[in-house]
């Protein structure tokens with residue numbers, strides 16, 4: 014059977030999703046460590062508002078990319094909302110202002126603060142940011158430890174929403190432009206050509222990103238869940254949501270499985286988990302699954318992450 018490492022080996026990006034507390038960060042860290050050890054230049058990024066990469070790797074990781082000293086070839090980043098917005102502004106601010114100011118005279122900071130405060134901008138930019146990292150080939154593999162499910166699902170809507178916040182400005186501009194065209198203000202039209210190029214650039218970019226996230230050869234959608242009713246329901250929802258966007262989950266990790274039960278308490282638990290495991294297998298017969306046992310200890314530090322990586326290696 015195809016293991017989770019086989020699924021990811023040739024990809025550029027793996028998105029790790031699932032509800033909070035199921036072991037996303039743990040699995041993301043184990044995958045990243047594994048591929049860094051295989052010799053891939055690997056970046057693990059967390060966009061969870063409560064990131065825990067610093068805890069699991071036992072080293073200070075901030076909003077800038079830093080190497081993990083203990084694991085050559087592994088880099089990490091805990092990206093914050095502020096940094097995302099700041100980068101968004103640096104990348105798109107000038108263009109947006111150029112477009113907006115071509116038809117209305119407003120202060121630049123006002124315009125950008127206004128557009129930047131729209132919900133969804135962060136996720137949009139995050140997707141763009143990661144897409145650029147993949148496209149530039151700065152890393153062989155990017156493991157994206159996403160925020161808990163709701164957030165991630167919103168993200169998957171983005172291909173169609175990408176740069177939507179700029180579209181309002183665009184539409185307005187095009188209307189004005191159309192008006193002038195009708196008025197045959199040819200001189201004026203020529204002056205605006207740069208603006209149309211910007212808008213066209215945005216459109217191309219959103220198409221590229223859309224094509225990228227649909228490229229199964231380049232992107233893996235890894236889900237992490239627990240063998241309990243809550244986890245199963247959540248998984249069904251995420252899989253359906255992915256499908257709603259024409260995307261397919263690539264692999265499922267079922268975490269916290271009680272592998273050995275030698276007392277009535279654990280036997281009862283294992284029985285319950287076995288039922289949900291079977292349900293998941295029946296429900297998603299085409300979705301490759303890896304079961305990760307519940308360990309006696311928390312996963313913290315390189316040795317423990319290594320232990321999880323080797324457990325994930327058994328299909």
Ligand SMILES: Nc1ncnc2c1ncn2[C@@H]1O[C@H](COP(=O)(O)OP(=O)(O)O)[C@@H](O)[C@H]1O
Pocket residue numbers: 031032033034035036037038039040065268269270305306307308309310311312313
């Ligand atoms: N298989 C496991 N066995 C024991 N503890 C685990 C296992 N997987 C994760 N943990 C622990 O559970 C907690 C939550 O895991 P984490 O990866 O941070 O979840 P998430 O990122 O989904 O919120 C952490 O303390 C982690 O060390």
Ligand SMILES: [Mg+2]
Pocket residue numbers: 037038039061064065158
């Ligand atoms: Mg986490």
